[in-house]
Each structure stands twice: as C-alpha cells, then as structure tokens.
Amino acid sequence: MAIKNLLGAIHDGLAEEMRSDGSVMVLGEDVGRAGGVFRVTQGLAEEFGPGRVMDTPLAESLIVGAAIGLSVNGMRPVAEIQFADFIYPGFDQIVNEAARFYYRSNGAWSCPMTIRTPYGAVPGGALYHSQSVEACFCNTPGLKVVAPTFPSDAKGMLKSAIRDPNPVLFLEHKRTYRLIKEDVPEEDYSVPLDKAKVHREGTDLTVVSYGLMLYTALEVAEKLSVEHGVEVEVVEPRTLYPLDKETILDSAKKTGKFLVVSEANLTGSVSGEIAAVVAREAFEWLDGPVMRLGAPDIPAAAFAKPMMDFFVPGAEKIEAAMLELARY
Amino acid sequence: MATPVNMPQLGESVTEGTIARWLKAEGDEVEKDEPLCEIDTDKVSSELPSPFAGKIEKLLIPEGDTVDVGTEIALVAVAGAGKETAAEEEPPAEEAPAREDATAEAPTEEFPSAGTEAQPVAEDGEKQHAVAGTRSGGDGLVEIESAETLRLTRSSPVVRRLAGEHDVDIAEISGTGIGGRVTKKDIEAYIEEREEEYETPGLKEEREAFAPPEPEAMPVREPEREPERERVPVYEGDRVMDLTSIRRAIADRISRSKREAPHAWSMVEVDVTGLVALRERVKEEFESREGIRLTYLPFIVKAVVEGLKEHPVLNSVWDGDRILLRKRINVGVAVDLKDALIVPVIPDADELNILGLARKIDDLVRRSRSGQLGPDDVTGGTFTVNNPGALGSVVSLPIINHPQAAILSAEAIVKRPVVVNDAIAIRSVMNLEVSFDHRVLDGGVALRFLNAVKKRLEGYGPESEIW
Numbered sequence: 001m002a003i004k005n006l007l008g009a010i011h012d013g014l015a016e017e018m019r020s021d022g023s024v025m026v027l028g029e030d031v032g033r034a035g036g037v038f039r040v041t042q043g044l045a046e047e048f049g050p051g052r053v054m055d056t057p058l059a060e061s062l063i064v065g066a067a068i069g070l071s072v073n074g075m076r077p078v079a080e081i082q083f084a085d086f087i088y089p090g091f092d093q094i095v096n097e098a099a100r101f102y103y104r105s106n107g108a109w110s111c112p113m114t115i116r117t118p119y120g121a122v123p124g125g126a127l128y129h130s131q132s133v134e135a136c137f138c139n140t141p142g143l144k145v146v147a148p149t150f151p152s153d154a155k156g157m158l159k160s161a162i163r164d165p166n167p168v169l170f171l172e173h174k175r176t177y178r179l180i181k182e183d184v185p186e187e188d189y190s191v192p193l194d195k196a197k198v199h200r201e202g203t204d205l206t207v208v209s210y211g212l213m214l215y216t217a218l219e220v221a222e223k224l225s226v227e228h229g230v231e232v233e234v235v236e237p238r239t240l241y242p243l244d245k246e247t248i249l250d251s252a253k254k255t256g257k258f259l260v261v262s263e264a265n266l267t268g269s270v271s272g273e274i275a276a277v278v279a280r281e282a283f284e285w286l287d288g289p290v291m292r293l294g295a296p297d298i299p300a301a302a303f304a305k306p307m308m309d310f311f312v313p314g315a316e317k318i319e320a321a322m323l324e325l326a327r328y
Numbered sequence: 329m330a331t332p333v334n335m336p337q338l339g340e341s342v343t344e345g346t347i348a349r350w351l352k353a354e355g356d357e358v359e360k361d362e363p364l365c366e367i368d369t370d371k372v373s374s375e376l377p378s379p380f381a382g383k384i385e386k387l388l389i390p391e392g393d394t395v396d397v398g399t400e401i402a403l404v405a406v407a408g409a410g411k412e413t414a415a416e417e418e419p420p421a422e423e424a425p426a427r428e429d430a431t432a433e434a435p436t437e438e439f440p441s442a443g444t445e446a447q448p449v450a451e452d453g454e455k456q457h458a459v460a461g462t463r464s465g466g467d468g469l470v471e472i473e474s475a476e477t478l479r480l481t482r483s484s485p486v487v488r489r490l491a492g493e494h495d496v497d498i499a500e501i502s503g504t505g506i507g508g509r510v511t512k513k514d515i516e517a518y519i520e521e522r523e524e525e526y527e528t529p530g531l532k533e534e535r536e537a538f539a540p541p542e543p544e545a546m547p548v549r550e551p552e553r554e555p556e557r558e559r560v561p562v563y564e565g566d567r568v569m570d571l572t573s574i575r576r577a578i579a580d581r582i583s584r585s586k587r588e589a590p591h592a593w594s595m596v597e598v599d600v601t602g603l604v605a606l607r608e609r610v611k612e613e614f615e616s617r618e619g620i621r622l623t624y625l626p627f628i629v630k631a632v633v634e635g636l637k638e639h640p641v642l643n644s645v646w647d648g649d650r651i652l653l654r655k656r657i658n659v660g661v662a663v664d665l666k667d668a669l670i671v672p673v674i675p676d677a678d679e680l681n682i683l684g685l686a687r688k689i690d691d692l693v694r695r696s697r698s699g700q701l702g703p704d705d706v707t708g709g710t711f712t713v714n715n716p717g718a719l720g721s722v723v724s725l726p727i728i729n730h731p732q733a734a735i736l737s738a739e740a741i742v743k744r745p746v747v748v749n750d751a752i753a754i755r756s757v758m759n760l761e762v763s764f765d766h767r768v769l770d771g772g773v774a775l776r777f778l779n780a781v782k783k784r785l786e787g788y789g790p791e792s793e794i795w
Binding site: 256283284285286287288327328 | 484487489506511512649
C-alpha cells in the first residue's frame with residue numbers, strides 16, 4: 001500500500017492495465033509527449049511507445065471515433081478528453097455510435113472503450129474548464145457513466161472500465177485530483193461498476209453525493225455529528241448510470257430522510273433521477289421531502305471567486321440543507 | 329328569517345362542546361342574552377346566552393351530544409329584516425311565524441370562523457355524524473379538518489404507514505418536527521411507549537384473575553396483540569357510569585401529561601410552626617374584618633410565586649424543540665369538587681398580596697363549587713398548586729397539569745417531634761413536593777425552587793405582619 005492522490009491512482013491503473021494487456025492503449029490531446037495536461041499519462045509514452053500512447057489533434061469527435069474503430073477491431077482504447085467541457089464535439093460519436101454499436105450490430109460488435117475526462121469547477125476554470133456534464137450522458141442506454149471520488153476506487157474502477165466490453169465514460173473531478181489522498185493497493189484488484197458505497201453510517205438522514213461535493217459532505221457530516229448529534233449516512237453512487245438503486249434505497253429506507261448533493265446544474269440533473277427513484281421506491285419509508293442541492297441554472301461557474309462560490313454548493317449550504325432535513 | 333346559533337368556542341384550544349341541557353324549547357321566545365342552553369366543555373360548564381332575540385325555530389342538537397365548535401346548534405327566527413343587525417335591539421318577533429323555507433335560506437354551510445370546522449347541519453335536525461375518523465381514508469370521502477388537526481396530522485408517508493400498522497391516531501402524538509409535525513422518531517417512540525404501557529397492566533390483570541398465580545402458566549402477551557379496547561366484564565350489581573365531559577377531560581389530560589412529560593419528583597419538609605402561630609393569632613380578626621376565612625393556601629401561593637420569580641424555569645412549557653418561559657405567573661389552584669377536580673387560575677398572582685390572594689382563592693373556590701366558573705377562569709395557568717393537605721394527605725405524587733412544567737403539592741400540617749438544636753421539640757411540619765417535567769428542568773433547580781418556597785414559609789413568625 002502507498003499513499004496516492006487521485007491522479008497517481010489513475011496513472012497507476014492505466015499503466016498496470018497496459019502492462020498486463022497489450023491491447024490497452026491511450027489516445028488524446030497531449031497525452032503522449034507532454035504526459036497529459038494533468039500529468040496522468042506521464043511516463044506512459046516512454047514505457048509503451050507512440051503506438052500505444054497517441055497524441056491526437058484537437059478534435060474530440062475524432063478522438064472518440066478513432067477509439068470506436070480501434071475498439072471494434074480488437075483494441076481496448078482509453079480516450080482522454082482533456083476537459084469535459086470539450087466533450088460535446090464527440091457527443092454524437094459517444095451517444096449515437098459507441099453506446100449503440102452493440103445493439104445496432106445485433107451483438108456482433110461491442111465497443112470495449114473507456115473515455116476519461118476531468119470535470120467540475122475549479123477556481124479560474126470558468127466557462128470552458130468547469131462543467132459537470134454527467135447529466136448529458138446519463139440518458140443513454142448502452143453507455144456506463146462512472147464518477148469515482150476516492151483514489152483506490154478510481155484505480156479499481158478504471159481497471160473494470162477498461163475490461164468492460166462496453167463503452168464507459170469515466171469522470172474525474174479535477175479539484176479532487178490532488179486534494180484527496182489515501183492508501184491505494186499496489187496489487188491487481190478491481191472495483192465493480194455496479195455498486196454504490198456507503199462511506200459513513202448514520203441514522204438521521206441520507207446524503208448521496210459524488211466528486212468534490214462528496215468530500216465536503218463527509219466533512220460536514222462529521223461536524224454535524226459532533227455539534228448537533230445528527231448522524232448522517234453518506235452514500236456515493238460511484239456509477240451514475242446505471243444506478244445501484246438497491247444501496248441507495250436501503251439507505252433511504254433506513255433513515256427516511258434523503259438529500260442529493262452535486263455541483264451540476266440542478267434542473268435535469270442526475271440528482272433528479274436519484275431523487276425520483278427514492279420518491280417512488282422508498283415512499284412509505286420517507287419522513288421528509290426528498291431534497292436536492294446543486295448549482296443554480298447558470299451557464300457556468302464564474303471566473304470571479306465570489307461568483308464561483310455562489311455557484312458551487314459549499315460546506316455552509318450543505319450543512320444548512322442537512323440540518324433543515326434533520327429537523328424536519 | 330332563521331338565523332343559526334353556533335357552538336361557541338368556550339376558551340382557547342377548546343374544540344368541542346356538549347349540549348348538557350336545553351333551557352328553551354322549540355317555539356319558545358328568547359331574549360337577547362337570555363340563556364339558551366347549558367354547554368359542557370372539557371374545561372368548564374357554562375350557559376350560552378342567546379346572541380339575538382327571536383323565536384326558537386329548531387334545536388338541531390339533542391341534549392348530551394358533543395359537537396365541534398362552530399357547529400350550528402339551533403335556528404332562531406329573528407324578527408325584522410333578518411340581517412344580523414336586526415338582532416341588536418329589535419323586540420321579539422311575535423308576529424313573525426317561521427316560514428316554510430326559512431331553514432333553506434339559512435346559511436347552513438358558512439364557516440363560522442377561520443380555522444374551525446363547520447359541519448353542514450341537516451335541515452331535519454338529524455344528528456350529524458362526522459365522516460369516519462382521520463385514519464380510515466380510502467373511501468373517497470373528504471373530511472373538512474380544522475387547521476389544528478391538519479397541523480397535528482400532517483404527516484410523512486412513513487408516519488402514516490406506521491400509524492396504520494400500529495393503529496395509532498397521529499393527532500395524539502406530540503410532534504417535535506417543524507411546526508409540531510410528528511416525525512418518524514416521535515411515532516416510533518410513542519408506539520414503543522404504548523406497547524410498554526399495555527404490557528404492564530395486562531400482566532397485572534391476569535395476576536388478579538381467579539386462578540392462583542403460577543408464574544410459568546402466565547400467558548405471554550403477543551407483541552402484535554393490538555389494544556382492541558376490551559370491555560371489562562360487568563358482574564351482577566355493578567353500576568356503569570357514563571363519563572361526564574369533565575371526567576373525560578381529566579382522564580385525557582392526566583394521561584397525556586403522564587405519557588408525554590417524564591415526571592420526576594422531590595420533597596422537602598417545612599417547619600411551619602411560626603406560620604401556624606401567626607394564623608392562630610390573626611385568623612379571627614381577619615375573618616371578621618375581611619369576611620373570608622384565612623387559610624394557609626394564600627401563604628403557600630405567595631411563597632410559590634416568589635419562588636417562581638427566582639426560578640422562572642419552573643414557570644415554563646415544553647414546546648417540542650424549545651422551552652417557553654412564561655412571563656406571566658398565573659397560578660392554578662386545584663379545587664376538589666365532589667366527583668371531579670377543577671383547577672381555576674389566579675391570573676398574575678405575583679401582583680397580589682396575602683389578602684388579595686385570599687380573596688381571589690375564596691372567590692374561585694366558591695364559584696368552582698357552585699359551577700359558576702367561566703372559561704377564562706380555568707385557562708392560562710402557568711403553574712399549579714395542589715393542596716391535598718386540606719384533605720389530610722401527608723405525601724402525594726402529583727401529575728403535572730399539562731402542558732405546564734411543574735406542579736407543587738402542599739401536604740397536611742402535622743405536629744411532629746423533630747430535632748432542634750440537638751433537642752427534641754414538637755413542631756408543626758408540612759411536606760412540600762414538586763413534580764416536574766424532567767425534559768424542561770433537572771432536580772437541582774427543582775430543589776432550589778422548593779427550598780426557596782420553604783425558606784419563605786419558615787420565615788413567618790407569630791408576630792409577622794400580613795398584608
């Protein structure tokens with residue numbers, strides 16, 4: 001075991017899979033010689049050569065399209081979209097082609113490909129380096145959307161994503177890249193793509209969250225326990241689509257109070273889907289309104305820090321929402 | 329034009345009233361303010377003065393029936409134009425026979441006041457049956473509920489499910505959620521407590537059964553056995569007493585207090601030798617001067633009031649997620665009626681001296697016994713003084729007068745040998761107890777309060793002046 005941050009864990013996961021399986025390769029903007037804009041792929045070009053670590057033009061539709069072609073021809077490509085904000089030129093390739101390839105070919109071809117992309121607001125990120133795009137993809141059967149938060153989960157889930165026979169969109173919250181560190185196993189292991197994780201047991205309310213918000217929610221949960229004696233159960237979906245409804249519902253039924261926190265724009269969000277599942281399936285266990293906390297319907301996290309802080313739900317807002325629900 | 333008379337709201341938080349007796353019959357003329365009927369509520373009995381002059385056209389509610397506040401109870405043909413104002417000074421309408429369509433014109437479905445329930449009254453005077461209880465649901469009938477009931481029963485899906493599964497009336501539970509909402513934890517605690525309650529008396533009953541008790545033969549009560557209200561067997565010669573509204577009110581309130589407020593209890597002994605001597609010295613003169621007997625109660629109430637000033641937390645109310653400290657000190661005094669207990673209130677007792685308290689108590693006791701208390705005489709209490717000593721009790725464990733935080737009991741004054749300065753002396757001693765809501769306060773402050781009362785009562789000497 002060694003302490004790793006999220007970047008390091010993802011790097012290790014990639015490198016280990018490339019070592020153990022010659023069909024695994026990476027492609028994307030600046031992933032080769034530059035080692036990636038966040039240094040995730042540093043050293044891979046040297047170790048595996050330009051054939052398996054390909055620098056591509058600034059053309060996301062090409063990156064995804066090439067990965068589809070490679071995947072149906074025996075490779076297991078890991079495509080990197082440098083920032084999730086730039087994924088939209090590849091949207092058609094992901095949603096119309098990759099996700100439906102297996103269905104369209106009546107099971108003749110599948111696309112065992114992974115698309116990694118950093119998402120989420122960072123100071124100064126503003127319009128093109130801040131977006132949370134997950135909702136745009138969580139309405140596409142055939143695609144898996146995963147968003148691990150902690151390094152050891154990320155490494156294990158990246159391995160599962162690479163080994164999965166169908167396309168997986170792998171979201172990494174870039175503000176947690178260096179923020180969260182933990183012991184990450186060095187031996188080969190994988191984390192399944194269909195299991196949510198209960199990070200903290202509680203009895204008073206359930207908070208479901210992922211990414212930076214999960215990290216903040218866990219801190220607030222500890223604070224509430226100490227200051228108010230409120231015990232919050234914190235659940236991370238880890239895979240956003242399809243959801244592990246069972247784990248989420250078990251927790252909702254246990255506490256009867258339910259809050260989803262994410263930094264995506266609230267309207268039409270994954271939070272809405274999670275809330276709907278709970279409202280329907282856990283109705284008779286609910287002791288309060290199903291609540292959501294997210295970003296307002298504003299086009300982007302602003303460049304100015306005060307405006308960004310307004311946009312991204314912070315610890316204060318999360319605490320207020322938790323307390324409101326606890327006291328309801 | 330027939331105008332409806334509605335069941336009045338006889339005091340704050342009173343939601344229903346019982347027609348004890350009609351004092352007028354159909355066809356009788358009635359003057360404005362002339363008594364129309366006697367109404368029992370859970371707090372008080374009183375006469376309902378007619379709101380206007382006219383001729384009784386129909387008595388809609390039979391004697392003995394209990395209806396919600398605001399329900400129409402009678403139709404009175406008012407003389408003149410039939411407007412409300414006509415009632416003011418119009419002479420009785422001798423020449424105004426009731427018209428055939430009079431009742432149809434009467435505004436039978438109006439809401440008499442905000443937040444209260446108005447059941448439309450059938451024109452033939454047939455008794456209205458409220459649509460099945462709040463729990464039944466399902467039959468598609470909509471019951472118009474009062475705002476208070478709605479607040480108390482507004483509940484989440486899980487609370488409704490648990491209420492259904494355990495046959496609980498949500499309105500009986502005091503909620504700790506926002507706006508008094510009953511939360512999942514509230515109902516779970518209630519169910520647990522209730523099951524414990526049913527457990528114990530059940531075993532007791534079985535122990536008292538005819539068979540000699542055999543521990544291993546004791547039937548184990550099934551936990552899911554629901555409290556279907558089983559009737560106690562009636563044997564030959566037994567008499568069945570229907571509950572009077574005051575008996576039912578006492579039962580409800582006392583049960584509620586015991587159920588909701590965790591009672592704790594403490595007692596001190598008070599040496600009132602000086603007070604006894606004082607009273608002996610002045611009582612005859614006092615009675616001849618003031619026309620009332622001087623009892624110990626005014627002294628106790630005065631000491632209590634001063635104790636409450638020192639320890640205001642005893643003059644408070646538990647309110648779910650907060651405690652309300654009352655500014656006014658309105659002391660209720662328990663009065664024993666032959667078959668009931670009533671607690672008239674001395675408002676602003678802290679503004680009265682011994683004489684003022686004596687007069688007020690004498691007035692309240694006399695009016696309690698003659699049934700002349702009004703609704704305002706029995707509401708608004710913030711603390712209660714119980715005086716079982718008047719009946720010879722030396723120890724009692726009073727139940728708090730819901731929703732107050734505490735109650736004080738003053739016991740009989742008895743002569744006892746006590747040790748004074750290492751010698752045995754005969755002293756007049758009284759036990760003082762307080763039962764308090766342990767959610768609101770703890771034993772420390774309860775005893776400091778008791779000692780504050782004790783100190784004042786022990787401070788009287790034979791020569792003290794009383795005012």
